[in-house]
Amino acid sequence: MILLHADGSRTTADLRLLGTEDALTGIAWEAIGPDHPAIDDAPATVGLHLANDVDVEALATDPTRFAFVALHFPAFTDGRAYSQARVLRERLGYQGPIVATGELLQDQACYLKRCGFDTFALPDDEAADTLARGFNDFTTAYQATSSAELPAYRRRRAG
Amino acid sequence: MYQYDAIDQTIVDERVRQFRDQTNRYLRGELTEDQYRPLRLQNGLYIQRFAPMLRIAIPYGVLSTRQLRKLADIARTYDRGYGHFTTRQNLQFNWPKLETVPDLLAELASVEMHAIQTSGNCIRNTTSDQYAGVASDELEDPRPYCEIIRQWSSLHPEFAYLPRKFKIAVTASRTDRAAIRVHDIGLHLIENDEGRRGFAVYVGGGLGRTPIIGTRIRDFLEPVDMLSYLEAILRVYNRLGRRDNKYKARIKILVRESGAERFAEWVEAEWAKIRTGSLQLDDEDITRVQAFFQPPAYENLTDSADTDAQATADPAFRNWLQRNVIAHKQPGYRIVTVSLKDPGEAPGDCTAEQMERVADLADEYGFGEVRTTHEQNLILPDVPHHALHAVWSALTELGLATPNHGMISDMIACPGLDFCSLANAGSIGVAREINDLFSDLDEQYDLGEIKLKMSGCMNGCGHHSVGHIGILGVDKKGEEWYQITLGGSAAEDAALGQRLGASVARDDIAPTIRKIVDTFAELREGEERFFDTVGRLGIDPFRQAVYG
Numbered sequence: 001m002i003l004l005h006a007d008g009s010r011t012t013a014d015l016r017l018l019g020t021e022d023a024l025t026g027i028a029w030e031a032i033g034p035d036h037p038a039i040d041d042a043p044a045t046v047g048l049h050l051a052n053d054v055d056v057e058a059l060a061t062d063p064t065r066f067a068f069v070a071l072h073f074p075a076f077t078d079g080r081a082y083s084q085a086r087v088l089r090e091r092l093g094y095q096g097p098i099v100a101t102g103e104l105l106q107d108q109a110c111y112l113k114r115c116g117f118d119t120f121a122l123p124d125d126e127a128a129d130t131l132a133r134g135f136n137d138f139t140t141a142y143q144a145t146s147s148a149e150l151p152a153y154r155r156r157r158a159g
Numbered sequence: 160m161y162q163y164d165a166i167d168q169t170i171v172d173e174r175v176r177q178f179r180d181q182t183n184r185y186l187r188g189e190l191t192e193d194q195y196r197p198l199r200l201q202n203g204l205y206i207q208r209f210a211p212m213l214r215i216a217i218p219y220g221v222l223s224t225r226q227l228r229k230l231a232d233i234a235r236t237y238d239r240g241y242g243h244f245t246t247r248q249n250l251q252f253n254w255p256k257l258e259t260v261p262d263l264l265a266e267l268a269s270v271e272m273h274a275i276q277t278s279g280n281c282i283r284n285t286t287s288d289q290y291a292g293v294a295s296d297e298l299e300d301p302r303p304y305c306e307i308i309r310q311w312s313s314l315h316p317e318f319a320y321l322p323r324k325f326k327i328a329v330t331a332s333r334t335d336r337a338a339i340r341v342h343d344i345g346l347h348l349i350e351n352d353e354g355r356r357g358f359a360v361y362v363g364g365g366l367g368r369t370p371i372i373g374t375r376i377r378d379f380l381e382p383v384d385m386l387s388y389l390e391a392i393l394r395v396y397n398r399l400g401r402r403d404n405k406y407k408a409r410i411k412i413l414v415r416e417s418g419a420e421r422f423a424e425w426v427e428a429e430w431a432k433i434r435t436g437s438l439q440l441d442d443e444d445i446t447r448v449q450a451f452f453q454p455p456a457y458e459n460l461t462d463s464a465d466t467d468a469q470a471t472a473d474p475a476f477r478n479w480l481q482r483n484v485i486a487h488k489q490p491g492y493r494i495v496t497v498s499l500k501d502p503g504e505a506p507g508d509c510t511a512e513q514m515e516r517v518a519d520l521a522d523e524y525g526f527g528e529v530r531t532t533h534e535q536n537l538i539l540p541d542v543p544h545h546a547l548h549a550v551w552s553a554l555t556e557l558g559l560a561t562p563n564h565g566m567i568s569d570m571i572a573c574p575g576l577d578f579c580s581l582a583n584a585g586s587i588g589v590a591r592e593i594n595d596l597f598s599d600l601d602e603q604y605d606l607g608e609i610k611l612k613m614s615g616c617m618n619g620c621g622h623h624s625v626g627h628i629g630i631l632g633v634d635k636k637g638e639e640w641y642q643i644t645l646g647g648s649a650a651e652d653a654a655l656g657q658r659l660g661a662s663v664a665r666d667d668i669a670p671t672i673r674k675i676v677d678t679f680a681e682l683r684e685g686e687e688r689f690f691d692t693v694g695r696l697g698i699d700p701f702r703q704a705v706y707g
Contacts, residue, residue, distance in 0.1 A: 053398075055398070076194070076197075076320070077197050077280065077320050078320060078402060079317070079318070079319060079320025079321060079397060080397060080398060080402075082316060082317040082318075082319075082320070082397070083317055083394050083397050083398050086317055090436075091432060105194060105198075107177070107181060107198055108319075110316070111314075111316035111317075111319055112316075114316040115316050115317055137173060137176075137177045138170065138173050138174075138177075138314070139169060139173065140166055140169050140170060140173075141170070141314060141316070142166070142170070142310040142311060142313055142314070142315075143311060143315055143316065144437045144438075145316055145317070150437060151311075151437055151438070152166050152310060153307070153310070153440070153444045153447070153448075154437065154444075155166070156164065156166070156447070157443065157444075157447070
């Protein structure tokens, strides 16, 4: 598996999303859900993965304790994780990596980045090449989002 | 009207480039049908019965004559010389070739137009009162708020993949010409008891297979809070809207299943967290956009005695004046409805030549602006009273002066079986047959306002559930049947029509409508409208007349 980063760099990693019954093996890029029995004493190398119907504000656990947060797109047309990412970044102030998993198309790349995703889990280099092409689809936007820009109506006043 | 700056133009140009690439990838086989479909829909492109259909956004129904001429040009170059104006104030082309759509979009971008989010499960074109800015009864011009919403909703990264489509309408008049209560969100600009202006917010209205009238979830919202409140509603919907069943995915179902009060609490809780962020507008943000919508350089005019004399002399002109011309904010001016309801044509269709000539008229007798209406007509918003006869003569020659605004033949209809792959009904043919039965204009005038709305399928593009008379095409074992509802309204007296009874066969639909209208003519008191007679008597007398 390839982890593509927002700056275009990549890491080869075995991202594993563990179920509640899976034991932690201590490898990097292992992530557990909030219901995992080891959630309270997971080592700092472990990530937190959240299904897209989880309310990130109502988590019993503190996401900043984890190495990363993984949010899932069961289909690219299911946009719930965008809201989760924005709330994590903009409201909860989470600054660690937010990893997008699931069906990711290059056509979503700008949206994903603007909502606060900075890492993208992809099956191979070819998929990473494709998604990375989408980073440049748009050079500007109307809305202020996690990228911390001002909305267009404020930029216009400034300029 | 609003003028693009570098930000707007860059976004539209980059969207064209992105769509060109998406289409090329699809044609090369790099995107599957399932992957390409949502992407093309977000750019208004459907694959239809005979050819692709492209829906072009006309934000809140405002067009410059330059834009209208470009649409005419596109109709000739890329289509078969005409277009179809829709109930979302947009324009559809029914015959473009898939490969040429990116070029078509580039042409649109050259006149500050696009097809962004005219379909798909995202925030659609914001609609408004077709008389915005010129209506004599409006509190304030709603278009600046529509433009602020247009920008906020365009390519919004969080809300591009909602559970289902999402439609917002804004009005600022007591008379609701924007059908705000059958929208996912309806904003009604009002003045509160303290004389402050703000929005009453309605949520969860919608048509389609489960028509619902929207509920007011907030009595008063300061205009500076408009975007943060919209964002709060959308975030609640994006998180909690159903995704397990596409027929239960609209926000109206979420509002109904959770209860409007509980839904409003969720929204208020979310809003409290984002209200004071960068989404909070200030007065300067609003006045900067309002500056684009300042009234044009009206002359000091008074009504013309010549026009009055012409009206006395010519009954046809007089009819048109009475039906298709209404009061204007500015003395000496009138608002003219350009009827796209010639009885022989499909409702909402307009040829390239008609578009160009209407543009000419808007330049000569106006300030270069034309409007589209959700009732599928065009508007010349600023016609001097003294020029009305000249405008009427020109429109008559073009077949655009049918004096039927608000009458039974001013019907709304979707393109139906002739174009749409979803339709069960040949709406256009049925429209013609009904028109044939009401060809006597004097009779139509006697009958007064009757809003007849027809959809070719459950999706309800023709707004049948809120027609005074609604007609819905249904399929029974491969045959066209028609279900009739009475007593609906999309205006300030919003209501859903009640079903009259069992559906009627294709050959019986026009005669049945005739029978219903005849029954009304017998039962009405004085000048009562059809809608009010149904309200007073209920539908039983009509049921009796039709089914015995």
